[in-house]
Amino acid sequence: MEALNPSEQRELQARMERKTMKDFLTTYSNIVQRCFEDCISDFSSKSLTSREEGCLMRCVDKQLKTGERLAQRFQEENANQMAKAGQGGFPGR
């Protein structure tokens, strides 16, 4: 890819920030949806039971830790691939 000059980098930066904000919201929504689906199943009342609330808190913790671990491994693997691509070539790029 061609190098970007400073003004192009600023424009790219601005777009990336909007995307990062959107990605954060998607992550948040994914956790809400997954933990709701996995923990909430009692609709005999409109308030959360203490059992549901316990499940929810553990679920959020676990999903956050899952996300951290996945992101770390992903970055490592991606860096590996990039390094290999420098020598050999990465299909799909």
Next chain:
Amino acid sequence: MEALNPSEQRELQARMERKTMKDFLTTYSNIVQRCFEDCISDFSSKSLTSREEGCLMRCVDKQLKTGERLAQRFQEENANQMAKAGQGGFPGR
């Protein structure tokens, strides 16, 4: 959030209209997909059986009513949250 001036409001309005159109199409596609998945399972012929067609019509009705009810409750709850946020503060905003 800062108030928008009239020309900014017009621009926002135009964008919202495009989104509303897109949201409508998504709702329509969701109903088609959900009712197809729930009602169509006979692939011994390419025409709909009368049983499938009956299921389909009831499904569409039920999904539309579900959507109306959810939208109404959603607006009420959202208004509640906004009111509370005015006093206390709504996490995630």
Next chain:
Amino acid sequence: MEALNPSEQRELQARMERKTMKDFLTTYSNIVQRCFEDCISDFSSKSLTSREEGCLMRCVDKQLKTGERLAQRFQEENANQMAKAGQGGFPGR
């Protein structure tokens, strides 16, 4: 719909090309995800077993053929609908 003049057609063309690229990437990701979900279930090691690899190759083949067949039928049906719409009118348009 109003006819587009040449410069409008060029602009539309450019946008369509970006979408086509995106559609291709989505198709690719769909195949990766579907075949991973269907073929990979052994996490006792980080390398693919030969059984998984066999399943994967057959899965990719089958998904590609499925895509080709669906695209062909889709185009035929869509052309049919367009022809009917010329006479009668296609709901949702």
Next chain:
Amino acid sequence: MSFLFGSGRPQPTSAEKIAAAEQEYEMIAELYNRLSSTCSKKCVPAEYREPDLNKGESVCLDRCVAKFFDVQIKVGEKIQQDAASKMGGGGF
């Protein structure tokens, strides 16, 4: 929908015309994506003993496409009727 605006309406701008053409494309792409994921789940089972579509799977896909279009049209008609009867009838 030009009848909604009458003949006094100004010509659409270039941006509007391109947006309309784009939207047409997006509707068709959306239809294809939904159909594609639904029919491949309905007709292609998750075991992969062979790389080819067998006869049964192929025929199932063909019929699934035909049925999906049918369903899409029937659902569209029903939604329009419901909307029309709500606007016109006034209900009770």
Next chain:
Amino acid sequence: MSFLFGSGRPQPTSAEKIAAAEQEYEMIAELYNRLSSTCSKKCVPAEYREPDLNKGESVCLDRCVAKFFDVQIKVGEKIQQDAASKMGGGGF
């Protein structure tokens, strides 16, 4: 988040203000879409013997909406707390 920038910050441009309003809309639309698909799966079973929502389904939907808002808020609070304790506390 204006406290992050202090009072010396220039006025937001039109484009920034419109983008902020749009994002507000998108957050609410996203919440609605997630809630809608989740609650309709939880409360409306896949058999369609009748075109109307019965009493049980209706009440289930109402409660599901209330619970979804609750969950959304609780999850938001928890994520903020965790982020705050990480920044401030230095672990353990």
Next chain:
Amino acid sequence: MSFLFGSGRPQPTSAEKIAAAEQEYEMIAELYNRLSSTCSKKCVPAEYREPDLNKGESVCLDRCVAKFFDVQIKVGEKIQQDAASKMGGGGF
């Protein structure tokens, strides 16, 4: 893919260069999103007895990431081979 156009091709404009960088980002984000939803479903069961990942879940996630990259590459290679054999070979 500059070899397709030869050396007479004009320099890419700023908009083109930014679009290319954006697309690179989107490809990686797409890969991460798919991997993330797939691996968390495969490795983290829907019961939440404890807030921490246990040893088995952690190791499963690590291996799942490695396998997902592997699969992504293998599928990419296969699709390219198939496309190449179709263009070059003329079938059979």
